Amino acid sequence: MNVLDKIKSGITYFDGGAGTLLQSWGLKAGEYPENWNITNPEKIVEMHRLYLEAGTQIITSNTFGANSLKFDNLEEIINAAIANAKKACEGYDAFVALDVGPLGKMLEPLSDLPFEKAVEIFSKTIKIGASAGADLVLIETMNDSYEAKAALLAAKESCNLPVFVTCVYDESKKLMTGADPAAMIAMLEGLGADAIGMNCSLGPKQMVEIVPEFAKYASVPVIVNPNAGLPRNENGKTVFDIDADEFSDIMCDIVKAGATIIGGCCGTTPEHIKKTVEKTKNLPFSLPEKKNFTVISSYTHAVEIGKAPVIIGERINPTGKKRFKEALRQNDIGYILNEGLSQNKKGVSILDVNVGLPEINETEMMVSVIKALQGVIELPLQIDTVNPAAMEQAMRIYNGKALINSVNGKEESMKTVFPLIKKYGGVAIAVTLDENGIPDSAAGRVSIAEKIIARAAEYGIESKDIIVDPLAMAVSSDSNSANITLEAVRILHEKGIKTSLGVSNISFGLPSRADVNSVFYTMAMQNGLDCAIINPHSEEMMKAWHCFMALTGKDENCVDYIEFADTLSPVKTSFAPANTAELDSCIISGLKEQAGIAASELLKTQAPMDIINEKIIPALNTVGKGFEEKKVYLPQLLMSAQAAKEAFDAIKASIPSGEGKKGKIVIATVKGDIHDIGKNIVKVLLENYGFEVIDLGKDVAPEKIVEAVKSSGAKLVGLSALMTTTVPAMEETIKLLRKEIPDCRVMVGGAVMTEEYAAMINADSYSSDAMGAVRFAESLFN
Amino acid sequence: MIELIKTDAAEINIDPKEVAVYLGYYSVKSTDDKTKELICSCTKEFLEAASFRACIAKVPVKLENGVDLGFMKTESRSLQKNLSGCDFAYILAATTGFDAHRLIERKSLISPVCGMVTDCVGSAAIEAFCDKVNASLENADFLRPRFSPGYGDLSIEFQKDITEFLETKKNIGLSLNDSLMMTPVKSVTAIIGIGKEKNKCTGPGCMICRNDNCPYR
Known part of the structure; x- marks a missing residue:
């Protein structure tokens, strides 16, 4: 029986803590326990034996901190650790897990360890452990989702062993860097973890609260390895507040809540495990059911598709946007991030990211933009590219389970995209076109959708991870096109297949496009549309979405609608400065919006360069001089600078090219x-x-x-x-x-x-x- | 024994005067109304994002030929002076968390002035949190001023020793980059001597620094 069969056959038991035991046997504070694999192998074997006698079925090798950042003799340490574990297992029906802990450094963008470097370091450890004969890899005590992804990806790329992953959740039921259980489950299952769960940090009492989240979303077995409660100081020694009796009682509740692989972490002893085994071994066992949620995630949260219409913001895309193209060419990541932040503010749930431009290296740009976005924005991303290399690199470094735009019914496309989804996890937008083009009937598009779903299944990708885009085509060139799309949405919805649309194509070639788009959007939602790629800055589109949510009972007490209605633009009171001197005072006082309006007014009567030289620069000089004389402080200087920028922006388009730039x-x-x-x-x-x-x-x-x-x-x-x-x-x-x-x-x-x-x-x-x-x-x- | 502390943001009192000083104002009176409003709104947002965590351990102090704290040894004269007469010291690491870290990054992108004010709020917040931790400690009245690596002649390299000793990445999420900068950004590591007499101060922590031009002293 291998370990995967084992965990399917009944409750399976891990071991407990090592630190307390080894310290009582002489391990000094600050001494690396991994060195004991070589210096005190008999004690390590003895520790494993104590756990095996207590009923442990998977023992963890003494390699928690074994990585190349810490040890020069890595191979020697891991080989000795696995040998000790295997020796201890002689005579027992037990498995050896290569224990892989965190690296002690934080990854980019929070700190400076590059994602690929982390993958490389984990790979070294895992390759050695696998060739030394470990039966599985246990990635544990991860408090950062990105590091957990690096370790899991490394395991998948370095060996064929089963991989289990447990993370550290705190009282807020989140990882230290922000991910909740639903987000972690989506990402780890997407990457192919064989069992997932939690360890360390909290005692079993607190973990009981988190297990139902796993039971609700996870399709793979759930692992729970708690500490023996919380540590406290007793005469200078660390003691934990939950003894073996209490621990094992709570572990029964944990099993009843849905965990099937259990053990302990810091402070737990063979006694804790022994009593846990005794009390839980006869409890009813059942594996988690396969879940059918369509879920994508970021490094903080998951977004479920299918409950209520989800908005995907379309603005990070150069198509038809001169300023965006310029930003891409100049590598102006700040501008692109601001496009993301402003859409976030408008209430989108997902950001589409498309940075394709013929003259730039799309792969490099995609990676930089995604890294930058996930440094500051918590929304999940939709990776939007036709370039397979850009798609793969983006999926690799994405911190979560991404939405992938797109695959289509052409064999070539499916052959390219599906292996990536299988490897990295993700939900694919499947566009209903194939080698024969786009069918002009709803039935034809549904048929391609079903073909794509069937082909995905051959790659091991479940239908829940496919969202079909039945394509909105310009109604101006075919008056039946909206009907076909809406009908396809309805049929797909009835079949339980999730749908998405790039809504604004429908109005191509028509005047007042926003009106057409918003009505079409409402009709599509009424037919069951699950997500739409739209411009969240369009008031009409946001009105359509908010009204639909309120009218279909998805916005309880219309709370969100009322809040949204409050933000709708009132009639703008015009600010017309009486004379040009007011632009100066707007800048000096740091009045951003007024400075923009004043500059626009001035532009009616003055040349742009004159406004700059006679108004803006003198105003800035006044503030700058005040700053140098310590009469004006940095915040005021910056507020003036922002006001001046607003004035520049207002007149920028009128400045002849080449003028006004100093160097x-x-x-x-x-x-x-x-x-x-x-x-x-x-x-x-x-x-x-x-x-x-x-x-x-x-x-x-x-x-x-x-x-x-x-x-x-x-x-x-x-x-x-x-x-x-x-x-x-x-x-x-x-x-x-x-x-x-x-x-x-x-x-x-x-x-x-x-x-x-x-x-x-x-x-x-x-x-x-x-x-x-x-x-x-x-x-x-x- | 490493003790973990988590404090609710509602218990952290950020003094706008402190923020004003970090922003370069000599006094809160000299701040204009717009800046005051900005300090107030940025403080509110920062506290909503922040997660105040600390870990602390008590260690014996030996002061022969330098300072020996068990997990680290140094010949730093400034630290020796700070710890003179102490048999024990607390080793502290504290942070405001990753959401606060990201908030500062995000704010700087949207508006440099909001970014800068939020950054200064963060500096005031972590100090306020450390003060709160200090006040909650046994022997609070006997404590010496917090002394951090980088003060006086105590090399900043000792950040490594402290973060490793307190297992800060595991316990509170705090880690160092290759240049010894801390993530999350608004964090502190410090040594706090436990004196034998009440309030006997042998020189404030940061005042021992040789940077005479520092605007904060």
């Missing part, structure tokens, strides 16, 4: 430094003063900075460093710049910087604040 400046926070508040302030002010700023972000390698300066031809570089530990990276960057581009000037700033320090690392200028940077740039370019 290019590359700015970056140096390698290893993950703080960029100061650098961002400098950027805003430099832009205000007419400089073209190429912002490379934070934690930027010297080579990347040099490359950006070369390709842009910038004459000035601004570098920021917060801590003494990152100043060497600044020095290294300046050295490389001097070598590669000797005529480029460098200005530096940051919390630890001083005039002397700047001179020591060979910078051209030091600024203690953002205005200083502006003054230096002006002196250089004038």
